[in-house]
Amino acid sequence: MNAYEPPHIPGLELPGPTFAVPAPQPVPAPEAAVATDGTPGPGGLDWRALAAELDREGVALTPPLLSPEHCATLRDLFDDPAAFRSTVTMARHRFGEGLYRYFSYPLPALVQELREQLYPPLAQIANDWARRLGQPPFAPSLDGMLAQCSAAGQLRPTPLVLRYEQGGYNCLHQDVYGDLIFPLQVAVMLDRPDEDFTGGESVFVEQRPRAQSRPVVKRPVQGQGMIFTVNHRPVRSARGWSRVALRHGVSAVHSGQRHVLGVIFHDAR
Numbered sequence: 001m002n003a004y005e006p007p008h009i010p011g012l013e014l015p016g017p018t019f020a021v022p023a024p025q026p027v028p029a030p031e032a033a034v035a036t037d038g039t040p041g042p043g044g045l046d047w048r049a050l051a052a053e054l055d056r057e058g059v060a061l062t063p064p065l066l067s068p069e070h071c072a073t074l075r076d077l078f079d080d081p082a083a084f085r086s087t088v089t090m091a092r093h094r095f096g097e098g099l100y101r102y103f104s105y106p107l108p109a110l111v112q113e114l115r116e117q118l119y120p121p122l123a124q125i126a127n128d129w130a131r132r133l134g135q136p137p138f139a140p141s142l143d144g145m146l147a148q149c150s151a152a153g154q155l156r157p158t159p160l161v162l163r164y165e166q167g168g169y170n171c172l173h174q175d176v177y178g179d180l181i182f183p184l185q186v187a188v189m190l191d192r193p194d195e196d197f198t199g200g201e202s203v204f205v206e207q208r209p210r211a212q213s214r215p216v217v218k219r220p221v222q223g224q225g226m227i228f229t230v231n232h233r234p235v236r237s238a239r240g241w242s243r244v245a246l247r248h249g250v251s252a253v254h255s256g257q258r259h260v261l262g263v264i265f266h267d268a269r
């Protein structure tokens with residue numbers, strides 16, 4: 001069941017379809033992570049490698065998912081209030097310094113496509129994790145996931161764009177919006193590090209049981225996606241599998257503007 005009309009936002013005219021993700025395979029053959037012609041999009045992602053990296057680190061970088069033009073489109077959309085259901089001034093909540101805006105339904109076509117197409121292979125990884133942790137499985141498609149969210153009273157869209165200016169940062173946090181949590185999310189860098197902005201590193205901190213926390217810093221280029229753990233992932237322990245929590249944030253932007261698209265797969269209460 002798809003509860004959404006075909007997404008369309010005036011001003012965001014995209015040639016469609018923009019990309020296609022191959023049907024996820026439990027054990028896909030290793031292949032080039034990016035199309036040889038350099039075409040952006042999630043097609044051709046090496047999900048086996050990404051799953052291994054997520055198991056190991058809780059964070060994995062994809063090849064570019066969006067072209068510079070698509071990045072510019074989403075960045076420009078930030079200034080169109082009609083595209084968003086709400087705006088959060090981070091300082092007001094002591095979340096950091098910056099603004100973020102949650103899209104309204106229907107999502108812009110580009111965001112909807114990314115969310116729909118990234119979900120099935122991510123659900124396979126999430127279901128491996130759920131099995132290890134003895135948790136119920138997630139729906140294999142985004143429609144199924146959103147139907148479960150709806151039943152849990154989580155109806156508001158969570159995809160968002162964040163904007164940081166000089167001095168902007170984001171405190172370490174987890175994007176939990178209700179009882180139902182899909183354990184992976186994707187953030188796509190919309191600007192060019194060291195050209196459009198400086199500083200503003202993507203920071204992740206893994207809280208290991210009975211051990212000190214482990215920091216991870218990622219520097220995605222424009223269009224590149226970071227897949228990471230929303231709340232926790234299974235890690236092997238002496239007694240089988242333990243939960244290891246991950247929080248994420250952004251270090252201070254030194255100059256320029258930094259925009260990121262956040263794709264979260266569960267909706268919000």
Ligand SMILES: [Fe+2]
Binds near residue numbers: 174175248
């Ligand atoms: Fe976040």
